[in-house]
Amino acid sequence: MNYDVIVIGSGPGGYVAAIRASQLGLKTAVVERESLGGICLNWGCIPTKALLKSAQVFEYINHAAEYGIKTAAAEADFAAVIKRSRGVADGMSKGVQFLMKKNKIDVIMGTGKAKPGNKVEVKAADGTQKEYTATSIILATGGRSRELPNLKQDGKKIIGYRQAMVLPEQPKSMVVVGSGAIGVEFAYFYATLGTKVTVVEFMENIVPVEDEDISKQLLRSFKKAGIEVMTSSSVESVDTSGTGCKVQVKTASGMQTLECDIVLSAAGVVANIENIGLEETGIKTEKGKVIVDEFYNTNVKGYYAIGDIVSGQALAHVASAEGIICVEKIAGHKPEPLDYNNIPGCTYCSPEIASVGYTEKAAKAAGYELKIGKFPFSASGKASAAGAKDGFVKMIYDAKYGELLGAHMIGANVTEMIAEIVVARKLETTGHEMLKSVHPHPTMSEAIMEATADAYGEVIHL
Template identity: 45%
Template sequence: MEQGYDVVVIGGGTGGYVSAIRASQLGLKAAVVEKGKLGGTCLHAGCIPSKALLRSAEVYANTKNGENFGVIAPEVNLDFSKVQARKEEITERLFKGVQHLMKKGKIDVYEGTGVITGEKDVSVKLNNGGEEFLAARHILLATGSRPRTLPGLDVDGTYVMTSDEALNMEELPASILVIGGGVIGMEWASMLNDFGVKVTVLEYAKRILPAEDKDVSRELQRLMKKKGVKIITGAKVLSETLKKNHGVSIQAEHKGKEKEFTADRLLVSVGRAPVTDYIGLEDTKVQIDHGFIQVNEHYQTNEANVYAIGDVIGGLQLAHVASHEGMIAVEHMAGKNPSPLDSALVAKCVYSSPEAASVGLAEDEAKEEGYEVKTGKFSFRAIGKSLVFGVPDGFVKLVVDKKTDKLLGAHMVGPHVTDMVTEAGLAQVLEATAMDIGSTIHPHPTLAEAIGEAALAVHGQEIHG
């Protein structure tokens, strides 16, 4: 028997289940189709489990360095099985929370693979072997992405891994090669280094985190090297040279020469590819460009009743972006007129140690867009709370329109900056000026004082600089 819905969401990741919740709040009858577990990549193979491992790595590294705080631990041991168990406990607790939210919102969940079979029809091949047919006034595609790899770097889960396989390692290798110095690559490099693994990062671009402000990538690279991570930029990996024999070896072109790199394991971290195969798009008007579904500002495809959000449409492949896109899409389905997402207002975070975070335009981007800019930069070395934490490296940098004094971008490297960047994001939403931020009383002692000082530094008025 066919079930009828106002919206059927194919994909129960962060973007998908949040969309269903918003639909329920708007009085729409919603269903979610998910072939794996509710929560998707972010909850089970990305954001949450990786951050759980990062936290364990941070605690381990801090404990080993406890003498700097007057805490003497004669012997510090790592039980990686307990690290993994803690990760699983956290994801399972959050998974149960998402299941509760589905029941609370009276949202039907179908465990299986959803395929568009008609203009307003979805067939679900259930994991238990059955099949359901759903009629939907609107269909929302939130099928997410999977890790990319490189030709010749076949993932075997033992010697060659993506982040998916690395999350489930039963034991740590002594050494690892990380191919890719983007966000995911640098988070894994930082984490594994803190766990005591010898890490080498090979990045094709001229700098790590090439999408971030150049000062941020330069500082994070310096601090990663200070920790012992070996970073080689401008390196073209020759994937066809991969050899596996009780470890891995591979060659890369660097400064006109070929050099061999060896390690126990290899982690491929070169971005994520959209999942659009086998969901029935070939029989629709939905357009795809380089694998990504094309949508308008309300995430509507060329098939008027079919919408798409999240990693599958490209752009900023971030969980919080997918959630916001989903809410916009559902509100549009409900006949409302939601404001389009402004990518310049989206905060981006790197959960390495130290962390990095940004929102808005980088200095070079602002200049390319024709702004005459001023910058204010303030080091954490002059912030009391940073010294108390024992992490004095890093800075906050603000990019400001010289004519209007409005904040164009904020860029940070240092302790807990992923928790601080939202202040700058709110400042941009409110079109605040540097003086507005500088005039805001930041409590002392806090790390956030660096934001206030950086804002004052735009006009040469920083107090502790």
């Protein structure tokens, strides 16, 4: 079979690239070894949000009295929570199947491998192999849970995010190693359902990629929720010979032993670049990532790479954007290269975290003179009415020209608010323009305008 485009991998990079290619009139196929939608739809973004929603509902019920509602004691049915999450994921995967059919994209099930001469070899589950050719081959094979050398995952007592989503029963205690998005989301989920959770973070702050003020606020919120946090600490070894786990943690004050049922290794993701044909085709890599230009060309003509296997943020929406830019360029269009400094990051623990652009520290290091404003949700009428007063919005502007350098939010539903900042930065909106854009009252989003007003010494409600 000959195609214009073959995409290896059907995650949010791969399937989006395939759909856009088909829309542009290119004969397209996508190769998938497991389930359409990839990790994001089946084992990442979507099912974790379903788990977190169940935890949030449980939390609401437990705090119903604070809203003047009397309820009987709530009980979390762990198996039913897991089942709902899997159902949501399955529904989304079926949705991608529909989109493939609608866009007349051939789905080839099996493990894909790029071969020289614009060929793709696909090995089916039964071991049979077939070869396909395409003018353009896009590698979109994604990533997997990073395994630390002293924390080998056995899938039972030391687990990664996939097992954390389908545990047969709720553990009484858990140590979460790593406090990035995956770590803190699972920490919140399990702690809310009643598991005793301890988070161990190697860096000085939890959620270390975030602005330091965000990290400090999440630490306060987690401690209030009963989640123990150990920063500047590392897991040296885990003894799984007994009924549970004995975790040796090195801290600034010496070694500590933590006992728990399960250790969740959440130390990030690593790119799936093995056995996809890079060596045979001569495609170059650096530091575990495929080297590409701004339009995702590899060093070998006709071969492209997008998503978690290239440098840049390992996020679903980044992979989708890269896929669209890649195929538009293949089709002869003139897309703009992606601005990686205007990519929103969202973490869905409670309170939620959303950010884009420079942190305060990074903006100062870049030589900017800053105007910074903060507005706490404790001063927001909508947040008070909702019973969600934890958190704040922090806005960072360039003092000289009013350029919107960055925004950092922690609180209820802030992941829904950050898009305003992304669009504003894309349109080169200044602090003055943001300040004079009337925001509706009462809303959480008013905090963006108020934090801007604070930066310019005009805040009303503080």
